[in-house]
Amino acid sequence: xxxxxxxxxxxxxxxxASGGMLLSFNSLLLGKSFTREAMSLSAESFELNSFIKIxxxxxITLMSANPEFGSNVKTSMPMxxxxxxxxxxxxxxxxxxxxxxxxxxxxxxxxSQGIRLGWKPLRTAGATARRMLVEAAAKTWSVPVEEIxxxxxxxxxxxSGKKAGYGEMASLAATLPVPKDVQLKKLSALNIIGTSQxxxxxxxxxxxxPLFGMDYKQDGMLIAMVTHAPAIGQAIKSxxxxxxxxxxxxxxxxxxxxxxxxxERNAFDTTTFTEMVVVVGxxxxxxxxxxxxxxxxxxxxxxxxxxxxxxxxxxQPVVIPAGLESTVTHKAKMKEMSxxxxxxxxxxxxxxxxxxxxxxxxxxxxTAPYLAHNTMEPVNCFAHVTAEKAEIFGATQAPEFIMQxxxxxxxxxxxxxxxxxxxxxxxxxxxxxxxxxxxxxxxSQKVNAPVKMVYTREDDMxxxxxxxxxxxxxxxxxxxxxxxxxxxxxxxxxxxxxxxANRFPAGAVDNYLAEGWEINSNITIGAFRAPRSNFIAxxxxxxxxxxxxxxxxxxxxxxxELLDRAKTNPxxxxxxxxxxxxxxxxxxxxxxxxxxxxxxxxxxxxxAYFCHNTxxxxxxxxxxxxxxxxxxKVVAGVDCGIVVNPDAAANMGEGAIVDGIGNxxxxxxTFKDGVPEKNNFHQYKMVRQKDAPGAIEVHFVKNEEExxxxxxxxxxxxxxxxxxxxxxxxxxRYYDQPFEKQIQVNRSRM
Amino acid sequence: xxTINLNINGKQQAVDVDPKTPLLWVLRDHLDLVGAKYGCxxxxxGACTVIMEGNAVRSCSLPVSSVANKKIxxxxxxxxxxxxxxxxxxxxxxxxxxxxxxxxQIMAAVALLGKKPNPSDEEIETAMNGNICRCGTYxxxxxxxxxxxKS
Numbered sequence: 001x002x003x004x005x006x007x008x009x010x011x012x013x014x015x016x017a018s019g020g021m022l023l024s025f026n027s028l029l030l031g032k033s034f035t036r037e038a039m040s041l042s043a044e045s046f047e048l049n050s051f052i053k054i055x056x057x058x059x060i061t062l063m064s065a066n067p068e069f070g071s072n073v074k075t076s077m078p079m080x081x082x083x084x085x086x087x088x089x090x091x092x093x094x095x096x097x098x099x100x101x102x103x104x105x106x107x108x109x110x111x112s113q114g115i116r117l118g119w120k121p122l123r124t125a126g127a128t129a130r131r132m133l134v135e136a137a138a139k140t141w142s143v144p145v146e147e148i149x150x151x152x153x154x155x156x157x158x159x160s161g162k163k164a165g166y167g168e169m170a171s172l173a174a175t176l177p178v179p180k181d182v183q184l185k186k187l188s189a190l191n192i193i194g195t196s197q198x199x200x201x202x203x204x205x206x207x208x209x210p211l212f213g214m215d216y217k218q219d220g221m222l223i224a225m226v227t228h229a230p231a232i233g234q235a236i237k238s239x240x241x242x243x244x245x246x247x248x249x250x251x252x253x254x255x256x257x258x259x260x261x262x263x264e265r266n267a268f269d270t271t272t273f274t275e276m277v278v279v280v281g282x283x284x285x286x287x288x289x290x291x292x293x294x295x296x297x298x299x300x301x302x303x304x305x306x307x308x309x310x311x312x313x314x315x316q317p318v319v320i321p322a323g324l325e326s327t328v329t330h331k332a333k334m335k336e337m338s339x340x341x342x343x344x345x346x347x348x349x350x351x352x353x354x355x356x357x358x359x360x361x362x363x364x365x366x367t368a369p370y371l372a373h374n375t376m377e378p379v380n381c382f383a384h385v386t387a388e389k390a391e392i393f394g395a396t397q398a399p400e401f402i403m404q405x406x407x408x409x410x411x412x413x414x415x416x417x418x419x420x421x422x423x424x425x426x427x428x429x430x431x432x433x434x435x436x437x438x439x440x441x442x443x444s445q446k447v448n449a450p451v452k453m454v455y456t457r458e459d460d461m462x463x464x465x466x467x468x469x470x471x472x473x474x475x476x477x478x479x480x481x482x483x484x485x486x487x488x489x490x491x492x493x494x495x496x497x498x499x500x501a502n503r504f505p506a507g508a509v510d511n512y513l514a515e516g517w518e519i520n521s522n523i524t525i526g527a528f529r530a531p532r533s534n535f536i537a538x539x540x541x542x543x544x545x546x547x548x549x550x551x552x553x554x555x556x557x558x559x560x561e562l563l564d565r566a567k568t569n570p571x572x573x574x575x576x577x578x579x580x581x582x583x584x585x586x587x588x589x590x591x592x593x594x595x596x597x598x599x600x601x602x603x604x605x606x607x608a609y610f611c612h613n614t615x616x617x618x619x620x621x622x623x624x625x626x627x628x629x630x631x632x633k634v635v636a637g638v639d640c641g642i643v644v645n646p647d648a649a650a651n652m653g654e655g656a657i658v659d660g661i662g663n664x665x666x667x668x669x670t671f672k673d674g675v676p677e678k679n680n681f682h683q684y685k686m687v688r689q690k691d692a693p694g695a696i697e698v699h700f701v702k703n704e705e706e707x708x709x710x711x712x713x714x715x716x717x718x719x720x721x722x723x724x725x726x727x728x729x730x731x732x733r734y735y736d737q738p739f740e741k742q743i744q745v746n747r748s749r750m
Numbered sequence: 751x752x753t754i755n756l757n758i759n760g761k762q763q764a765v766d767v768d769p770k771t772p773l774l775w776v777l778r779d780h781l782d783l784v785g786a787k788y789g790c791x792x793x794x795x796g797a798c799t800v801i802m803e804g805n806a807v808r809s810c811s812l813p814v815s816s817v818a819n820k821k822i823x824x825x826x827x828x829x830x831x832x833x834x835x836x837x838x839x840x841x842x843x844x845x846x847x848x849x850x851x852x853x854x855q856i857m858a859a860v861a862l863l864g865k866k867p868n869p870s871d872e873e874i875e876t877a878m879n880g881n882i883c884r885c886g887t888y889x890x891x892x893x894x895x896x897x898x899x900k901s
């Protein structure tokens with residue numbers, strides 16, 4: 001979705017939503033209130049558009065459309081509205097909107113796009129509502145619109161001394177036509193955007209209020225748990241549920257089949273197991289115990305051919321191969337494929353010829369394993385499906401992607417399917433895949449009761465939808481003066497490669513070749529914080545570090561030299577980055593980390609990357625305690641344009657850095673005969689308090705560029721920054737993630 | 751099934767459950783106290799942390815029969831208005847991202863400060879190492895504990 005389209009679409013919605021205005025909250029959706037809180041307002045409330053409600057007592061309610069998974073959109077996006085509406089942030093109430101795409105357009109949290117794509121529509125919505133209030137005041141006071149000013153939720157007419165709160169004008173404003181070309185504030189006049197505001201749900205979080213899908217409860221609600229095959233590639237052969245049925249509190253046990261093989265799936269209908277045995281009962285503990293008492297025989301699942309509708313709307317056949325796959329086999333196959341040419345993704349100049357003339361050539365291969373998302377809140381969902389309607393409450397990053405499948409599978413029109421968005425106990429990409437919503441809905445439909453379906457941690461970790469396993473081989477040629485004259489990347493993975501052919505250093509090298517190859521698999525994969533970038537940045541930025549060393553250059557100076565080339569005399573036309581902004585974050589981090597000064601007993605590594613529209617460079621200060629890395633400090637330089645909520649932005653950056661440190665050192669999922677070899681945190685090592693850096697500084701480039709994403713871009717560079725610092729600390733390069741068990745001091749190199 | 755007397759957040763109450771039921775599920779399913787979270791079910795992540803007789807314990811792995819009559823505090827019982835010094839420090843540092851683990855983190859921090867009112871950074875790291883935060887808010891957690899210790 002581009003910003004232009006979304007803005008136009010938004011304005012259309014505004015007109016629709018405010019056309020009749022005095023909208024009754026009771027009539028909006030399925031006979032239920034649009035938001036429960038709205039019902040409790042004692043004063044009469046008026047909608048100025050989809051996002052803004054103003055009550056006659058002056059209460060201002062801002063809707064947060066996007067699902068919240070911890071990136072703080074529920075605070076930062078309404079801040080944008082509030083600024084243009086010209087109200088005091090401390091006096092507004094923020095409510096989570098239900099899924100209602102006709103009103104809100106994009107209700108998707110992912111791809112670090114919330115703020116970027118929300119920036120103009122939200123500013124416009126705020127400014128439009130403000131303008132309608134101004135017009136209402138002008139009409140009431142019979143004065144020209146231009147003479148009215150606003151401040152902190154008040155309207156003023158200086159000439160006559162008249163003033164009124166927004167609440168007093170809301171009912172009239174809501175009847176006015178929606179103005180078309182409203183004036184947005186000058187950037188210098190913004191007074192909420194750019195200030196640090198605390199999480200609007202902070203108090204609820206620290207007092208343990210029910211916020212998450214897992215916390216949901218209603219009268220008559222049953223608990224359901226599913227059992228999927230222990231190995232990916234298996235299907236049910238037989239179920240003996242006799243013992244489980246006899247256990248206390250158990251209501252029903254049955255098998256569900258979520259998606260038929262001939263169902264044309266959407267891109268986010270990724271489902272590892274379409275067959276599951278379901279236990280339904282009164283309480284979680286009873287159901288957990290009965291689940292353990294099931295006796296299920298499994299058999300090999302046959303190869304499946306399915307149709308999948310991609311992002312662009314075109315449908316592609318996909319083969320899900322039969323078989324039980326293992327990490328050992330994946331590694332061998334990847335090694336074999338790495339030696340062969342892949343599909344050419346980009347070629348500039350004559351790489352083969354240039355390598356022949358090169359004075360020095362270096363070639364290195366990098367690998368990374370599958371990763372499990374391991375959100376702290378295991379997958380769960382509430383559903384109540386009757387013959388007339390479906391009520392859903394759960395964690396999802398992407399409600400729009402499941403609606404079509406719910407319609408097809410439940411046999412209800414979408415108007416009768418109401419999805420409410422729970423705060424998510426983490427997302428990281430996992431909750432873009434909504435199989436859990438479908439599973440909960442089918443279970444509720446079958447038992448004809450409200451049901452909360454809950455995965456155990458083991459169900460969650462072994463379900464599939466992992467970050468893929470990748471490899472990339474880099475080769476570079478330097479001439480006699482140590483100039484980079486040839487560059488070749490060949491990347492692959494199961495089942496996708498991670499090569500972004502038009503990203504840096506494409507554009508900075510005359511002779512450049514990028515290739516990709518893929519191996520099909522039945523192990524399901526999905527978006528994982530900065531998909532593909534999270535591996536390729538690690539490989540590329542580790543390689544550039546080694547290449548700079550070969551060229552005898554400082555790693556930052558070497559990158560800046562290449563970026564200067566890409567700016568002054570770029571190679572090719574499709575280079576997917578702005579060399580100035582890229583260089584800007586490197587210069588910022590060089591300054592803020594005092595890169596040019598050495599520190600006693602500290603080894604430093606740097607890496608930089610551009611993804612999700614944001615430029616990031618990071619410096620890691622590390623020392624080894626025996627073979628254990630101790631990260632003293634991480635300094636990040638970030639260019640994401642205007643920063644809406646600086647402290648919250650820093651928090652997310654710190655989190656991405658800690659997340660990356662955990663994954664590069666420990667993160668790993670492996671398979672044996674289709675079975676994920678880790679199923680809980682005793683086996684899957686997560687980053688913990690003791691592994692976190694001593695300090696993290698996140699510095700933002702100050703500019704007036706429109707804001708871009710922040711949830712993902714600080715994640716990819718940390719992998720290589722750690723690898724490069726580890727090299728300097730240990731004298732040994734690290735190529736195969738995770739590194740923890742390989743760390744060893746190479747005395748001969750020290 | 752058995753009747754078990756519980757002392758939770760200063761309130762005596764009896765529950766009639768399978769005595770092997772972990773305290774976590776009694777809190778969540780029977781007593782509507784959902785602040786303690788389910789994360790792993792095997793005392794590995796700390797999301798379910800509550801305080802029992804002054805100690806941080808993992809409620810997911812404690813059979814309810816073993817905690818009868820013991821003094822248990824959950825996040826809901828920490829303060830009437832969310833103004834316990836640790837809660838206030840958490841808000842001051844705007845610690846949470848997704849927030850799912852934070853009730854467990856706060857309870858672990860409260861237990862730590864109960865024993866060591868002025869913990870060193872190393873003591874904080876050791877005491878808090880059992881509580882996973884997948885969002886990676888560890889530095890803010892540490893800073894909030896230091897702030898709470900000073901208050």
